[in-house]
């Protein structure tokens with residue numbers, strides 16, 4: 362039986378631990394935050410979680426996440442539903458005139474979702490009762506233990522040193538320390554080359570509030586969960602117990618928009634969005650937070666294999682510690698679940714004793730399966746931030762990147778055509794890879810030959826929002 366140490370008991374640390382323990386590994390999860398997770402029903406009000414900056418930010422689990430969990434950890438979904446998680450089909454929730462009648466296959470678009478503390482409390486509850494998983498909270502990893510190299514010149518991680526000086530030996534360390542994880546110093550201290558790291562400020566800022574309805578109901582969706590307008594994008598994300606979140610996402614370079622941190626200004630701006638305003642005000646609707654602001658989000662990608670050669674063995678990174686982006690497409694949890702399952706698969710095929718092969722095989726699998734999703738998300742974000750800059754400077758953004766034109770065409774088709782809506786759903790909800798979605802040229806050709814408006818839904822110009830702010 363091998364011993365695996367997972368760093369971080371966030372969404373992906375817990376998922377990874379459960380998957381690996383089920384395959385017979387003995388897994389210890391080290392979590393820096395000391396608080397014991399409360400039952401899911403008390404998590405929103407009673408769980409302090411400074412280690413996860415986005416803990417009270419809007420979250421929505423895509424159908425891809427539901428599919429991954431249904432396959433690999435179905436009891437998480439059962440517990441989530443029992444804890445009040447919302448079962449929702451974003452395609453069938455669209456207005457009838459946009460989605461048409463329900464079709465065979467539409468059930469794939471179903472998901473189960475909740476507010477982030479509720480989601481994580483459910484994962485923590487299932488992990489805590491999974492044989493082979495031990496979770497130690499209030500224990501911070503502080504560096505790697507160097508072991509005997511298995512390949513000449515490549516340092517080997519043989520465990521973890523904690524901030525209390527404890528030494529914990531492991532056959533494999535899985536770094537799930539999230540988007541703020543720094544690794545260079547720890548690698549340098551055991552004589553490893555630095556990993557390949559790409560990092561940039563994504564340039565987005567989130568202004569988000571959570572709401573609750575008096576009767577447990579949910580406002581009707583009049584457009585998709587994520588909508589793009591000239592001055593900002595909006596998200597309207599249903600969650601557990603008749604709660605939901607509404608977010609405004611814009612460029613952090615747009616200084617007048619910083620007034621959106623004031624709830625009255627935020628409300629006034631959304632009053633100019635005819636498909637969104639009813640999520641924020643109406644009979645029985647009550648805000649349960651002020652406007653929570655999150656900025657300084659990095660796009661980051663880290664690779665521990667350079668030019669085909671590992672910089673280290675005995676260590677892999679999963680989830681946000683491997684790569685993270687601006688989260689407006691809501692893909693983090695799905696990518697992390699896919700990634701954790703890839704590691705499970707690699708460890709089924711490669712003996713942990715072959716430390717070099719484990720790192721190489723996981724790197725290859727990551728590059729083939731999850732990196733394309735990361736790259737596509739990053740490319741979308743870069744176009745969108747440039748589009749927001751174009752609105753600010755009065756020079757409308759144009760790009761000759763066919764992928765951006767395609768993204769615009771798909772979004773426009775989704776707004777007007779039931780086939781387009783499903784095509785968009787398969788792509789945006791990560792259910793199928795683009796090559797399979799675009800394989801049926803008869804439908805795709807018809808949908809994508811139409812002219813695509815820059816913004817498919819009625820909404821404010823930037824000047825409208827600046828007026829609302831001034832008023």
Ligand SMILES: Cc1cc2nc3c(=O)[nH]c(=O)nc-3n(C[C@H](O)[C@H](O)[C@H](O)COP(=O)(O)OP(=O)(O)OC[C@H]3O[C@@H](n4cnc5c(N)ncnc54)[C@H](O)[C@@H]3O)c2cc1C
Pocket residue numbers: 368369370371372373374375391392393394411412413414415418419420421422423500501502503537538539540567655658679680681682688691692693694695697
């Ligand atoms: C504003 C925002 C909104 C988002 N919305 C969505 C969404 O709608 N849908 C979606 O799928 N994803 C969303 N995401 C992404 C999602 O939150 C992440 O993908 C997910 O939280 C990553 O999980 P993780 O386990 O990799 O890291 P985290 O959840 O960040 O957990 C990392 C853990 O590591 C611990 N840790 C750190 N350092 C140490 C150490 N030295 N020793 C021990 N423990 C340590 C931390 O305390 C923390 O518990 C959003 C992200 C942001 C920023």
